[in-house]
Amino acid sequence: MNKHLYEEVGLTYDEYKMIVEILGREPNELELNLFGVMWSEHCGYKNSKAFLKNLPTKGEHILQGPGENAGIVDIGDGYAVCFKVESHNHPSAVEPYEGAATGVGGIIRDIFTMGARPIALLDSLKFGSLSDSRTKYLFEGVVAGIAGYGNCVGIPTVGGETTFDPVYKNNILVNVMCVGIMKKDKIFKGIAQGVGNSVFYVGHTTGRDGMGGATFASTDLTAESEEKRSAVQVGDPFMEKLLLEACLELFQTDAVVGIQDMGAAGLTSSTCETAARAGTGIEIDVALVPKREEGMNPIEVMLSESQERMLVIVKKEKEEEVYKIFEKWGLHAVKIGKVTDDGMLRVLENGKVIAEVPAKALAHAPAYVREVKEPAIIKEAENFDIYSIPQPNDLNEAICKMISNPNLASKEYIYRQYDHMVRTDTVIRPGHDASLLRIKGTKKGIAVTIDSNGRYCYLNPYEGVQLVLAESYRNIVAVGAKPLAITDGLNFGNPHYPEIYYQFVKTIEGMKVACEHFETPVTGGNVSFYNQSEEGAIYPTPVIGMIGIIDDIEKAVDISFKNEGDLIAVVGKTSDDIGASEYLSFYHRIVSGRVPKLDLKLHKRVCDKVLECIKEGLFNSVHDISDGGFAIALIESAIKGSKGAELQIKTKLREDFYLFSETPGRFVVTFKEENLRKIHDILDDIEFTVVGRVTDEYIINGKINDKDIHLDLKEIERIYQEAIPCALKS
Template structure:
């Protein structure tokens, strides 16, 4: 037993002993390095896996649940959606442009390695306070990195969200999601099979970029991390575009037995995972790997995270067919080994064996960790909010404009104008509404997409916050008229070895599971990102949910803006006095504080059913859910994006700050033609959903009354300037 050796590759003494047991001997140097990267948290999920079993992962439409490169759900017509969200937080914190770009690149490969044509990208981002010049630089570079990659790939970036909180200052969050469409019969899997079949490495060359990226992602960020830029990969979207087209062309042949992209831990993970999934072995020689640098050691070749590469298991005798296709696209395709029956990953250098370990041991047998979870002592302090100390407000218009200017609430047009959201001519509803809607080629149906995270609410109560992320994503989809089908999650947390962080994580997983079951939405894949902290400051626990839904007629998709003068405005759901966790509270107290609003999942379900039903029946003209900023912001946004005013009377009896800016869930503001009002109210009544007529669309002013007293009257253009002007004002045009 040699603790120094274990420590060198980031393994604990217990883990090292386990390696020795599995091998029946001490590992050689190369072997130990392979275990180091594969048993890192990033690759093995050794801490999160036991809890993730709580998620409901099956359902009638699920064609592929967690465990593959991406999840797959049926959308009818023999078609399916392939999707996954993944974090690229640490690379982006150190090298924002390349970190974000390769975040896109990695998730796109996860989708086309399943055989699908990627059709949409979404992103969920978090940064610190934009008053800080460094945060502005991070934000600018991350957005540019995503845009340059996605735009060049010709995949529209159709939706996303951005939030800001000081806790993300040292550790921004960059979660990228990719969605593809595939015929059922064309689904490919990352499993090797057929002894003697060729193992080919295709795409780009291998260099020393992204060395040890997986291990880098599995420790806290420190000042020294800034020196680890070599752990960040360098992206080349042009190369990936060629790889995408070449792979899709390759899939039309019958040469492919299995395929897997090279992501974290590079060739090591791709080879041992495909072998383990197929119950076979792989014997490869690193000298056969096409390189871009001289003098690379066997370990360097095995753990390099050079981008834009795929490992393909090719039916014997079809190697030339593969070479011909990749040659057409100007890409490498090299046979680096073959499939064996012994279940071992055998790594050779010039023919000589330098590592030989069971593929399953590397890929699947990292000892699970069960860290201590303990509700933090500070949790009660966070929840303490003396609402009597909130400021007395004399001018609500000023406050409304202030909230509209908060970066988390303000229009994200500055971001999405830099993304091509309409390439592929399928985008029916693009960025800037509750959900994006795409038509699906070869059918008359459409899919709706959204991504939502819940940081502040999860700090107050991780279980409820995580459930709220699920509920909000589903609510966004029903606002467009879609029926939610499945979700993919990205769980961004601090260091799980800390009991308070692990408590947050376990609570969040439980809360999310509960919401998924209540709403009948399975989890088909996802990603966990731990160690998001700098010094002792952990990020807000941030569960992020990407969701897909389906609708029969994308031509009927609903948007968030009010449409026609005279339409009635109705609130589905209730007005409550809950202020906890709101942007407003943070704005006036500088804290994320208070009790998390109540989430009644049964109510949530009913509200969503009524909204979805009414949109698909063509009754509803606009729908916008109440989220960050509260009811007043929802109403203002519907006016601004519809470019039309509204006269709104809210009931008295609830404290006005909570009424206007509280962020209680399960609420949707809809507008209907006057002749359809009765039908909507009846649908709501039959479902037991509270529905309140709030007012009427029209004019050029937003007029808000509370209890019969006018408290805000402002031209739509004035509110629009505040909302639209906020980010360009900080970031520059």
């Protein structure tokens, strides 16, 4: 075999030798391409699966964990929630609108493939500095792509996060999460069971868009990546809506044995994975596949990642039901093959065999464990003296500057482009700690959040990911919901670099410990390596999507101040956790310092007690303290409620440290003074400090020790709202 042929499809010589041994012969060109795409990092998880298996995946509420299209959690009363996060980083860096749009389309299909109706989208977006002209182009394109697809399909985008840092300049991150609701006894899986059952292709036609997308996502981005636009899929949200409704209608019959989205690797992955899960084989004829371009060869048909397509395994005697339903919705439904008993993926063209490989061998890529080396920055950061940084001369000026930070400023410019109210189930909208969705016909609600902090994980990946999980946990608790489970999107540089692989390994180790402690199992997710360019790698950026359940949405709370005279308090102890903070990074231009100290046991206890107070109706508002610290949390709550605050703060800390510390396990809460004793009784020995009162005057006045605080909230709100739009215009 010509060396260039196996290298062109992303395989090494050792992998090529494995394939020859598996087949007992040299593969032909089509077979080599099938292995190339399925053994890519994007599809095969070959550098991550040895560690992913260590994550906790079982629990009281888990109905479906990793290994399927999405995870499923039991929420009681016969209902279940289906959810997952996926990345579309490389495509979005090359073609931002279509890359982001098709990322949305793909994750929606993962959810309804399981039998759930998608009810919400969230996104985690990472860009370079907004002072860079290309970053502005990528930012506008990605946001428009998410809005364009989600709005047209009719699924609300209810939450998310957006961060700007020069480290993401050449490798933006686009992670999209979808949440669906379903009956727990109507779960569908990607399995090709029943020898002789029919294999159906349904949905849109196959074109040349998305060719080699999985392989493209399994290499570093380079200057030549712009030339690979054909690897970016093109989406049609209106076709997706038809496909969604047709599939959900099909699920009401008993015709479906198994179903899988044609995502990365298209027809190749959907056929071999469904067969491998069932221990069967599949035989298909590519000549029967509906095509929208002339002269497509078998390699193009098998590797195309054209959107809005599904593979359905149908009971042989139920074929007419499939034809009838998809004809009603104006979609293709074509029988292209059958389930066999020999474990082979057999590809025919006009009845002639052109490829024959074991399905399990394709679906199960080899696993690698790479060399690790601790990055020098971890020790350097731990030794950084935070007290060496100067104190601001004017705390009011420092607060104004911090609120102008695009990472802390309002994201309304983004989420107002999304339809977050379609389907009328959004109870708590974007801009709060978590979003809350009602479950029609019940009092229950689903709380959802998505969080990350690449800087934390860069300076200490083991503790950094635990801090991200802790923030997600607080966000769910802050609306009054009990956290249940997570999905993860793990974004890293090139795993062949020992420092990068160290970041990945330590992230998994830290996540395992935190998930076990918080009792939030991992239901599935995504690993994205090779987020790296000639200028270096991104920060290690694990994205955590978490869901929770609230039994009565009438008891939910949000971040906004409600009533004049309510007391303002901080739950939890504030320490000098300035290392790795937004304050250190943005105000002092230093990326260093020890990450905030997290006591997992204490953190969970604080959250449990706060949740108990919410259930008792004792708090009028609750806001988790995270990026930017107490000062930013206070301002956000005031602006959301159109209220002011009178403060009187006494602290042994430096005043700027108290205002901007990111100590985990803290909340800003407001409540009627008459509830103070009950709150104290519930919180017990947890630190709880009253720091002021809510006022009707739209200003923040008061003192921190002997230093005056005076903030005109009209001006603060203007800075907060205009930071991102102004940066885009500059």
